[in-house]
Amino acid sequence: MRSSQSLLALLCFCGPALAATPGTVTIPLCPGLTIVTAITQTEGDYESIKTIESAGDGGVRLKYSNERAVQDVPGGPPKLRRLSVSRVIGADDAGSAHLYLQQYQAGAPVSVPGTTAIGTSSAVLTALKTKGEAKLGIFDLPASPLSADPDNHPSIFDYQTVTTIRRVGDKPVMLPLTVNGEKVELPAIHATGDFAGEKAEFFFLDDEANPLALRFRLGIGSKQSADDEPPTDRDTLRVVKIAYECKAPPPGEGRLERALSKVGQRVDVYDIYFSFNSDKIRAESERTLKELADLLQRHGDWKLAIDGHTDGIGGDEKNSDLSKRRSASVRAALITRYKIDQNRLATSGYGETLPKDTNDTPEGRARNRRVELMRQQ
Numbered sequence: 001m002r003s004s005q006s007l008l009a010l011l012c013f014c015g016p017a018l019a020a021t022p023g024t025v026t027i028p029l030c031p032g033l034t035i036v037t038a039i040t041q042t043e044g045d046y047e048s049i050k051t052i053e054s055a056g057d058g059g060v061r062l063k064y065s066n067e068r069a070v071q072d073v074p075g076g077p078p079k080l081r082r083l084s085v086s087r088v089i090g091a092d093d094a095g096s097a098h099l100y101l102q103q104y105q106a107g108a109p110v111s112v113p114g115t116t117a118i119g120t121s122s123a124v125l126t127a128l129k130t131k132g133e134a135k136l137g138i139f140d141l142p143a144s145p146l147s148a149d150p151d152n153h154p155s156i157f158d159y160q161t162v163t164t165i166r167r168v169g170d171k172p173v174m175l176p177l178t179v180n181g182e183k184v185e186l187p188a189i190h191a192t193g194d195f196a197g198e199k200a201e202f203f204f205l206d207d208e209a210n211p212l213a214l215r216f217r218l219g220i221g222s223k224q225s226a227d228d229e230p231p232t233d234r235d236t237l238r239v240v241k242i243a244y245e246c247k248a249p250p251p252g253e254g255r256l257e258r259a260l261s262k263v264g265q266r267v268d269v270y271d272i273y274f275s276f277n278s279d280k281i282r283a284e285s286e287r288t289l290k291e292l293a294d295l296l297q298r299h300g301d302w303k304l305a306i307d308g309h310t311d312g313i314g315g316d317e318k319n320s321d322l323s324k325r326r327s328a329s330v331r332a333a334l335i336t337r338y339k340i341d342q343n344r345l346a347t348s349g350y351g352e353t354l355p356k357d358t359n360d361t362p363e364g365r366a367r368n369r370r371v372e373l374m375r376q377q
Contacts, residue, residue, distance in 0.1 A: 025184050029055060029210040030246035034271065034284065035118065038240040038362040039068070045311070045365055046276040047240075048104075049284050050118055059090040062118065064104040065284065067275045080276060086110050087117045096123045099137040099160060102213070102237070107145035112156055119212040120204050128167045128189050128204070136202075137162035138195060138218060140234075165193035165202065172206045175214050177363050178241045181255065181270050188214050198222050198234065214239045240366035243271045257295045260302070260375040268356070269371045272330060277314075279325035281333055289330070292373075293338035303377040306330050308349040311368040312359030316351060323349030330371055346376065 027033070033052040038045040048066035055061075064085050069078035085104050088111040101108075101115040120136065127134035137160045150157040172187035179186070188203035189211075195218070203215040219234025251257075259267035272289065273282040281289075296302055308323030308330075327347040334340040358364035 025179055025186060026207060027179070027186070027205060027210050027212060027242055028244060028246055029060065030244060031055060032246065032287070033244040034242065035212065035239055036241035036243075036273075036366070037237055038366055039066075039236070039238075040362055045313070045362055047273065047366075049273060049282070051284060053086075057091065059088055059092075059094060060118075061086065061088050065282070066104075067282070069276055080278070087112075089115070089117050094121055097121045098124060098135045098162070099139075100124075100213070101139055101156070102216070102218075102235070103139055103141050105141060105143065107143075108141065108156065109146070109148035112148045119210070120202075122208045122211060125189060125204055125206075125208055125211040128165070128191055129206075133164050133166045134191075135162060136165045136191075136193065138200070161195040161198075163193045163195050165191040165200075167191050168201075173203060175203060177214070177239060178270055178367055180243055180245075181268055183357070183367060186214060195219075212239070213237060238362050240363045241270055251298060254291060254295065256291060256373070260295070260304070260373060263375050263377060266372055266374045269373060270366075270369075272371050274326055274329075277322070279322065279329045281329055289333055289338070293334055293340060296334070296340050296344065297338075301377065302375060303344045303346070305374040305376050306345060306347045307372040307374065308347070309354060309356075309368060309370050309372060310352050311365035312352045312355065313365065314352075316353075320349060320351035320353075323351045325349070327371065 029052065031052055031054055035050040037048045039048065046066065046068040048064065051063045053061045053063055064087060065083060067080055067082045070081045071078050083104065083106060085106060085108065087104065090113060093114060093116055097114050097116050098121070099115040100120055101112055101117055124134045124136055139156065139159050141156065141159050147153070147155045149155060168190040173190050174185040175188050176183065176185050187206040189206050190201065190203050192199070192201045198219040200218045200220060201216065202213060205212040205214055216237045217233045221231040222234050223232045225232050256267060259265060269288065272285045274280060275282060306327045308327035310319040310323050327349050331345045331347050334345060335342050352368065355368045357367040359368060
């Protein structure tokens with residue numbers, strides 16, 4: 001088991017470091033780290049967002065939110081259902097816990113001793129790499145309030161299943177996703193296991209300081225689909241975007257400001273988030289909006305074009321309209337909340353016509369959903 005002090009050094013690390021796999025990007029576990037997961041539905045992808053709020057002696061505190069379309073009445077119109085909860089991972093648990101509480105729901109306690117929340121522990125990853133196997137527990141929680149005390153029932157621990165997972169292959173698997181606006185590949189350790197008859201697989205970031213779950217499939221093929229379709233998985237996770245900025249850069253050195261330093265330059269922005277199939281800006285976007293407003297206030301002569309882009313799900317006309325409304329929402333937020341002169345901001349929307357990547361994968365679609373900024377003056 002790691003000591004709290006040595007683990008604290010890992011939790012608070014905010015600078016560059018060598019990755020476990022040479023030549024790859026590391027993901028520091030620091031306040032502001034944002035992890036975006038795409039969940040695929042017939043109507044399109046909806047995104048859940050985990051944001052690290054603090055990391056210190058008490059461990060890690062994070063906020064989780066999602067907004068998804070649900071159909072309460074068969075045949076009726078889908079409604080948007082929102083979830084926002086907090087979770088605390090203790091410093092010792094991040095180092096040594098073998099239980100991965102991968103679910104987030106209303107009624108669950110904020111702190112569940114003995115569990116992790118955004119991936120596995122350092123100990124589990126180390127065991128997979130050195131021994132080829134590790135003990136791991138996951139959960140299948142009911143939609144009802146639960147205790148975090150194993151002796152007070154109904155308890156979260158009543159719904160755990162523990163097994164031995166085993167590593168697949170002897171080299172990390174490289175997974176594509178977007179990190180700080182750039183397409184990269186992150187090294188992951190692939191492992192599989194059987195949880196009481198349900199097969200599962202995991203891809204954990206190959207970094208003992210921050211072994212994020214980049215992908216998983218739980219209950220593989222256990223969910224029966226309608227209309228003779230093949231069975232689907234009980235639960236899945238697929239991280240598509242990660243953003244972090246452990247320390248605020250000095251004026252003039254931020255990514256957006258550098259990218260827009262010359263007239264005509266463009267920059268793709270992936271951390272302005274919208275509600276599912278909507279132009280409503282989510283709360284997690286505020287840091288990026290403030291950064292953009294700050295640089296516009298420092299450079300009073302700058303004028304920007306704000307262009308919206310979507311993925312390829314939903315049809316040309318619908319996506320064109322959605323992209324225009326989203327760019328208009330960004331402009332309106334800068335004008336109303338940050339008092340930026342409306343004459344300095346122009347908007348347009350291109351729908352799905354200018355993709356950056358394939359529309360055949362969640363990661364590709366996430367790169368296509370973006371706001372593009374161009375310096376006009």
